[in-house]
Amino acid sequence: MAHTYEFARPALTVDIVVLALDEEDLQVMLIERDLKPYEGQWALPGGFVRVDETLEEAARRELEEETGLKDIYLEQLYTFGDIKRDPRERVVTVTYYALVNLEGHDVHASTDARNAAWFSVNDLPKLAFDHETILSAAHERLRGKVRYQPIGFELLPEKFTLRQMQHLYEVILDRELDKRNFRKKVLGMEIVKETKEIEKDVAHRAARLYRFDKRRYDKLTKQGFNFEI
Amino acid sequence: MAHTYEFARPALTVDIVVLALDEEDLQVMLIERDLKPYEGQWALPGGFVRVDETLEEAARRELEEETGLKDIYLEQLYTFGDIKRDPRERVVTVTYYALVNLEGHDVHASTDARNAAWFSVNDLPKLAFDHETILSAAHERLRGKVRYQPIGFELLPEKFTLRQMQHLYEVILDRELDKRNFRKKVLGMEIVKETKEIEKDVAHRAARLYRFDKRRYDKLTKQGFNFEI
Numbered sequence: 247m248a249h250t251y252e253f254a255r256p257a258l259t260v261d262i263v264v265l266a267l268d269e270e271d272l273q274v275m276l277i278e279r280d281l282k283p284y285e286g287q288w289a290l291p292g293g294f295v296r297v298d299e300t301l302e303e304a305a306r307r308e309l310e311e312e313t314g315l316k317d318i319y320l321e322q323l324y325t326f327g328d329i330k331r332d333p334r335e336r337v338v339t340v341t342y343y344a345l346v347n348l349e350g351h352d353v354h355a356s357t358d359a360r361n362a363a364w365f366s367v368n369d370l371p372k373l374a375f376d377h378e379t380i381l382s383a384a385h386e387r388l389r390g391k392v393r394y395q396p397i398g399f400e401l402l403p404e405k406f407t408l409r410q411m412q413h414l415y416e417v418i419l420d421r422e423l424d425k426r427n428f429r430k431k432v433l434g435m436e437i438v439k440e441t442k443e444i445e446k447d448v449a450h451r452a453a454r455l456y457r458f459d460k461r462r463y464d465k466l467t468k469q470g471f472n473f474e475i
Numbered sequence: 476m477a478h479t480y481e482f483a484r485p486a487l488t489v490d491i492v493v494l495a496l497d498e499e500d501l502q503v504m505l506i507e508r509d510l511k512p513y514e515g516q517w518a519l520p521g522g523f524v525r526v527d528e529t530l531e532e533a534a535r536r537e538l539e540e541e542t543g544l545k546d547i548y549l550e551q552l553y554t555f556g557d558i559k560r561d562p563r564e565r566v567v568t569v570t571y572y573a574l575v576n577l578e579g580h581d582v583h584a585s586t587d588a589r590n591a592a593w594f595s596v597n598d599l600p601k602l603a604f605d606h607e608t609i610l611s612a613a614h615e616r617l618r619g620k621v622r623y624q625p626i627g628f629e630l631l632p633e634k635f636t637l638r639q640m641q642h643l644y645e646v647i648l649d650r651e652l653d654k655r656n657f658r659k660k661v662l663g664m665e666i667v668k669e670t671k672e673i674e675k676d677v678a679h680r681a682a683r684l685y686r687f688d689k690r691r692y693d694k695l696t697k698q699g700f701n702f703e704i
Binding site for chain 2: 393
C-alpha cells in the first residue's frame with residue numbers, strides 16, 4: 247500500500263557499528279550487501295525505520311536480522327544527513343554503536359544479507375555509502391570515552407590480565423602505552439580486582455587474572471575521571 | 476504536490492536548544508506556538524527537514540526564521556524517536572544545541588512563530604511535546620562537558636571577571652563552588668589571561684578582567700582534561 251504525504255520526506259534508516267576485540271585488533275561487524283546500490287560490497291548492518299518502532303528497536307531488529315547479534319547494549323552515536331550520502335534518494339541515518347565480547351556472541355548470515363563477518367578496523371574492505379565515516383565516528387567516540395570513563399567491561403572476558411586490558415587501550419588509542427604507568431593508573435583507579443587465578447595454557451609466564459569491580463566501575467562511569475596516559 | 480512512497484515514513488524534524496547566560500541563570504530560547512498541537516504553548520525552535528537541505532542547514536534555517544538568531548555554532552545533541560512524542564503522527568527529531576553570548580544576538584519574533592523569548596531554565600513554562608526532555612539532555616551534555624573540556628568561550632563576554640566565570644560553572648553544575656579552588660584550577664589550566672583592565676560601573680570593588688587564551692583553550696578542548704571541582 248502506497249503512502250502519500252503533502253511534503254517530500256527523507257527516508258530514515260539506522261546503521262549499527264558493533265565493535266569487538268580479538269588478540270590483535272579492534273573488530274567491526276560488517277555485512278555483504280545483496281541488493282543495489284553497492285551490491286556485493288561490505289557495509290554496516292542497518293535498514294529502514296518502521297513507523298511503529300522506536301529508533302533503538304529498529305537498530306536491534308536490523309542487527310539481529312542481518313547478523314544474529316542480540317541482547318546488546320546499544321548507544322546512539324550520531325545522525326548523518328548529508329544530501330548525497332545515498333545514491334538512490336535522500337536518506338538520513340541514525341547510527342548506534344555497541345561494544346561486545348567476541349566470545350559471547352554467535353554471528354550468522356541471515357536472509358536479509360548475503361554474509362556477515364568480523365573485520366579488523368585496520369584492514370577493511372571498501373565500505374558502501376558513507377559507512378567509513380560512520381565507523382570513524384564510532385572509533386573517535388570510543389577514543390574520547392577512554393579519557394573520562396572506564397572502558398572494557400563489555401569488551402574483555404570476565405577474567406583478564408592487565409596485559410589484555412592494556413592491549414585494549416592501545417588498540418582504541420592506536421598507540422603504545424608505557425606498561426608501568428598503565429598498571430599504576432588502572433590499579434590506582436581501583437576499577438579492577440585481583441583474582442586468585444592465573445592464565446592457563448600460555449607459552450609465556452602465566453599472568454595474574456583480574457576482574458572488574460562493577461560497583462566502582464559504574465561509579466566512575468557516572469562521575470567521570472581523567473585517564474591521562 | 477503530494478509525494479508517494481511504498482512504505483510509510485516518519486516525519487523528520489530538527490529542534491534547537493540555544494543556551495545563554497545572564498547575571499542569574501542559564502537561559503534558553505523558546506518560541507510560542509501559533510499552530511496546533513500545543514497552540515499558545517512554549518516550545519524549542521524547530522521544524523521539518525526539507526529533502527534538499529542537510530540536518531544542520533534545517534536547524535539553522537528554522538532557528539533564524541523563528542528567532543532571528545544566526546551565525547551560531549551548532550552541535551548535534553541527540554535524535555529523539557519515541558513513537559508517541561508528537562500527537563499528530565510519528566515524528567523523529569534530530570536535536571542541536573548552541574551556546575551563545577546574550578549580548579551579541581538580537582532576538583525577534585518571526586512570521587513562523589508568535590513570539591520568541593529567553594527563559595531561565597530554573598523557571599520554565601510547561602513546554603510542548605517532549606521538549607523538556609530535550610532541554611534536560613542539553614543541560615546534561617553541558618554538565619558532562621565542563622568536566623573534561625574548557626567551556627565559556629561562547630557564553631561569556633570577551634572580557635570577564637573570574638567571578639563571572641565561576642558563576643557560569645555554578646549555573647551549569649547547579650551547585651556552589653569554592654572560590655579559591657576554582658581560581659586555582661582555572662589559572663592552573665592557563666586558559667585565561669589577565670588583561671590590564673578592571674570592571675567598570677560596579678557597586679562592589681572592581682575586579683580584574685580576564686580573557687580566554689584561545690590557543691590554549693582550543694588545545695585543551697581537543698585534548699581534554701579533568702576539571703574536578
